[in-house]
Amino acid sequence: MAGNVSLLTGVRRLFYLVTPNETSFRDVSDVPNYTRESVPSFMLFVAIELTISLIKGDKKMRINDGVTSMSAGLFSRLPLYLMRTVELGSYVWVFEKFCVYELAWDSAWTWWLAFLAVDLGYYWFHRLAHEVNIMWAAHQVHHSSEDYNLTTALRQSVLQKYTSWMFYLPLALFIPPSVFLVHQQFNILFQFWIHTEYVKSLGPLEYILNTPSHHRVHHGRNPYCIDKNYAGTLIVWDRLFGTFQAEDETVVYGLTHPVGTFEPFKIQFCHLHYMWGRFKEEKGLANKLSVIFKGPGWERGKPRLGNIEDIPKVCYPVEKYSSCVPPWCGLYICIHFFIIIQLNQQIAASYRVLPVTFVLLSEVFVLLSLTSFGRLFDNSDYSPLLELFRCVLFLTADLILGVLGYQDLKSRPLAMRFVQYWYITSVVIWIVRQVTFYSGRLEKNKQM
Structure with a gap:
């Protein structure tokens, strides 16, 4: 262990x-x-x-x-x-x-x-x-x-x-x-x-x-x-x-065409989506197969790996993708992310003896959590509602497990009680923020 x-x-x-x-x-x-x-x-x-x-x-x-x-x-x-x-x-x-x-x-x-x-x-x-x-x-x-x-x-x-x-x-x-x-x-x-x-x-x-x-x-x-x-x-x-290159000018990191999001599913699968679009557009079997098996920079009439001249030049100062979220939100996500890490570690240590259904549902919750964190960082419109749903889902599952006798809610460790109270607090936070948001929008509409 x-x-x-x-x-x-x-x-x-x-x-x-x-x-x-x-x-x-x-x-x-x-x-x-x-x-x-x-x-x-x-x-x-x-x-x-x-x-x-x-x-x-x-x-x-x-x-x-x-x-x-x-x-x-x-x-x-x-x-x-x-x-x-x-x-x-x-x-x-x-x-x-x-x-x-x-x-x-x-x-x-x-x-x-x-x-x-x-x-x-x-x-x-x-x-x-x-x-x-x-x-x-x-x-x-x-x-x-x-x-x-x-x-x-x-x-x-x-x-x-x-x-x-x-x-x-x-x-x-x-x-x-x-x-x-x-x-x-x-x-x-x-x-x-x-x-x-x-x-x-x-x-x-x-x-x-x-x-x-x-x-x-x-x-x-x-x-x-x-x-x-x-x-x-x-x-x-x-x-x-013949693929060695020593470090020379200041290195700028990331993809030549930055993905521009913190949402995990898009980061994982965005290039497959892009490839599928190119595959449908190409005419002829040879060109379609080239989209799959040649280099990312390949285009018709170009070498297998594309032309290095097509790589966008970097411009200084470099503008990195970010979004404006308040400091409290960053701290909030970090606390919840630490909890998810601990949950994942428990799954990793015990998945061989846990019911497959429990492991699967736990994985779904982890994925939902990572998606919610990414959308909060992206400051997307529906991220507060998604996070509210996630927190309510956790508390509901926690209550069901207690009712079914899988855990004694009264004798649980202090750390688990903290997690429960933190999720309750999180639900209150997002309910208050949503009520405040929609109240402000309603008031603004009345004034128009």
């Missing part, structure tokens, strides 16, 4: 500072869920970076963008509570059916070979995720943030795992699933800490490792940054395959 992992151990895992002896397992079922166990470390480093940003006053961390990034991270994990991961399931199937030679699971040589092979597999997946439009439709989620900080690392796609699995299958001919699963997790965890602007250079390590400087280039929308630095852990793959 995450609570049994020391802080130092959690930090070491983020930097891939582990040994074969402590991270080798015979069976897949023995491999810890390193990603879930790292959540406290994620939150610690995010809090440290936020503190630095507040002290400096540099606005490198914005509450609306940060919550949106972490919301995407929660969004991406929800399907894992109802089904086996595609990556692991397909890998185990190939290993059991087609393994040519099974390397020893407890050998340091196997561990190091898996380290290199998984990292190489990630490089090619990541590269094609930028060069194949249908894969980019998933991966663009990670690039949609116009900020670059540790929360950006958590902005993940719910669809990406359904395109990445095939790049690791050749490893299943030799490397046991348990060894693969260890490195598949650590490869992703390593990429968390490189999403920061506060680490400028790591000296000689810049020639070997993927670093914050290299990855800043990868997240840039400056023309010189496009389709560069795909590395996971080792930057040597980019140097070897």
